[in-house]
Amino acid sequence: MSESHGVWKPQNSKFYYCSFTVAGNRFNGSTKLASKKEAISFARRWKESEVEKIKKAASNPAGEMTLIDAVTRYMREVGDGYVNSGDYESNFDWLVDNIGPNTLLYEIDDDMLAQLVALRGGERKYGREEEEFVSKTTVNCCVVKRLRALLSRAKTWKVRLPDEPKWTSHLAPERRRVRTMTVAEELAFEKWAADFWPFILFILLTGLRRRDALIRWSQVDYEANVIRVRMKGGKDHEVVITDDIRALLDAAAEDGHPEFVWQCAVLRGEFTGRRVPISYGSSLHQFKRILRLARIENLTLHDLRRTAGERMYRATGDIAAVSKFLGHSSIELTRRYYVHVIPDDVELRMIATAYARQVMRERALARQTVH
Template identity: 25%
Template sequence: MPFRTKKTRVYQYDIVVKGCRFRGSCGTEDYEEAKAVEAQIRADAKTRRAAGGSYTLAEALGTYHRDKMIGTPSESTNAGQCRAILKLMDGKQKIAQMTDADILMYVAKDRENCENATVNRRLQMLGRAIRHIGKFYKAEIPTLELKAAETKEPREIVRELSLDEQERLFHALPHEYHPLVCFALMTGARVATITNLRWSDIDLVNGEMTFRLKGDELMTFPINREVAALLSALPRSNVLRYRGHVFTRLNKQTLDRQPIDPHGGIMPTAFRKALLEAGIEDFRFHDLRHTFATRLLRKTQNIKLVSKLLGHSSIETTTKYAHVLVDDLRDALDGYSVLGDGPKITGSQNKSQNR
C-alpha cells in the first residue's frame, strides 16, 4: 500500500512484481489517488514483464520521470530535459537498439542551440533514465559511452550584482516579483528551492526553515529579522490548494494567486525583460545566489560558513568564491609596508639615478 516518509507529504510506492522491485513517488498527497497510481504501476509492470522488457526512449524517460522526479523540487527541470531530448531524438526508438552514434548525433544537434553545460546535464539525465529502466524493469539496455560524449564546459564565472545594478533591477522588475528576488539575495537559495517552499517549512517561532535542495536533500536554514519581515508581509493565496505555497503570483485574468513556475512562463520572462530594461548584461537568476555568496564571504571572511549556508556537500564547491578573500588580502597588503613609508633610496642610488 502507498506510504509516506518524514521527508515528504507525497505518497510513495514500493512493490515487487515477479521478483522485480518497483519503487518511487505516486505524485500525490491524496491516499485514494495514490492507491490508484500504485495499482496502475503494478499493472504496467506485469505487462512489461510479460513483454520481455522492451522499452522505447520515450517510455524510458517517462518512466524515470514518473518514478523518481514527480513531487520533487527538480520535477519541472526534469520534464524540460525530457522534452528537449525528445525534440532531437526519436522517442519510438528502442532503448536496446541505441548506439553511441545516436548519442553523438544528438549532442551535435543540441549544441547548436544550447551551452555545453546544458547539453551535459541532459546527457546525464538520459543516462540515469536508461539505468533506471534497466535496473528496476529489467529492460535490455546497451553499453553507451555517455560520459565520453559530454562536451568540455567553460569554468563557471561568478557574476555578482552590483548595488547600482540591484537598484536598477528592482526599478524595472514588476513589484509582485520583488519578494522572490529579495529572498534569493537574502538566502542564496536556488529558484526551484524558493518556488517549492511551503508555509509548513517555515518556523518563525524558532527562526528556521527547511529548504529542499537538489537530489531531494533537506537543509535547515536560519531566519534572521530581515527574512522574517519579508515572509510575514507575503500575501497568502486565495485558492485553497495553493494556500501552502509561500511565493505566489497574481493571475490578472482570474485574480487567483498561483504558484510560480521557475523554468518557464511568466516569471522568467518578466525577470529577463527587467534585466534588459535595466541594462544588466550577462546575468541570470542563478547569479543572485552568487551575489549572496560573495557578499556574505566578503563580510564574514568565513568560507566554511558560506559553504554551509549554500548547502554545498563539499567546501571545494565553494572555492569558486575564494577570489573575494584574495581581493581583500591584496587590499590589506597594499596598506602594509615593512619599511614604514616604503623603501628608502640610498645615496649611491641617488647618484646612479642622476647620471
C-alpha cells in the same frame, strides 16, 4: 540470387531494391541508389547491421527495454519525486522525440549520443530564431546527463548495456559563469521592481534557486525559526529565518494570501492591478522586464544565487559555511561554480598582506632596539 546478392531493379524504377533474411526476419526495400555496385554495398551494410543487432540482443536478453518504457519507469520510480521533475519530463520528451520511443536501450551508443549532442547544440533558446544557440551547459545537462542517469538506472533493473556511451567524452567544456549582481545594480533594480522586490531580496538573502524560493506558508516554521525547502535532486534544506527574512515574511503576511508567500500585481489585461501569487514562469517574465527598465544587461535569476554565496564568502571567508548556506553536496562544488576572486578581492588581500608585513617589520625593529 547469390550473384545479385539480393539486389535487383524493378521495371520502370531508376533505383535498385534489396531483400535478405536474418534470423527468420525478412528485410526488403529500396536502396535509393541507381548504381548496382553501390546498391550491393548498401545491402551488405544493412544486413551486417541487422546481424549485429541480433547478436546484441542474444547477448543482452534483459536489454529488450524500449526508451519510452525506460523513461516511464524512471519517472515513476525517482523522477516524479524531484522538485524539478518538470525539467526531467521536458528533457526526456525531447530525447524520445529525437531517438524514437521504440528504440532499444542497448542501441544508444557513442555514435547516437554524438548526433544528439550536435542536434541539441544547433537549437535556439526557447525555439526562437532571434535567440542565441543553447549553451553547452544546457546540452550537457539535457542530453548527456539525462541519458546517463536513465541508463545508469536501467542497469539497476539488470538491463545490460554492452555499448553504453563513454559519457565524459561527450561533455563539452563549460564556460564557468561568474556574473553577480553589483550593489549599484541592486539599487537600480529595486527602484523599478515595486512589489516584485521582496521576492528578489528573499533570493539574495537566502541563496535559493528561483523554484525553491517560491515558498508556501506551510514551509515556514516560526517555532523552529526555519523555512523548509526541498531542493534539486530531492535534497531537504533549511533556511534560518534571520531578522531581515522575518521582516519580509511579516510584510508578505499582511497581504493575507492563505497559501503562497510571494505576490505581485498583474500588469496588463482585465485583471491589471490585482495581486496574484508569483509563479515560476511569471517570475522570469517580471525579472527580464525590470532588467530592461533598469538597463541591466547579462544578468540571470540564477546569478542572484551566486551573488548571495559570494557576498557571504567575502564577508566571512568561510567556504564551508557558504557551501552549507547554498545547500551544496560538497565544498568543491561551491568553490568551482559559486565563488570566484575579483580584482577588488585581490586589492583587499594585497592591503591586508602589506599591513601584516608592516606589523612584522615593526615588531622586528622593536626587538632589535631592545637588544
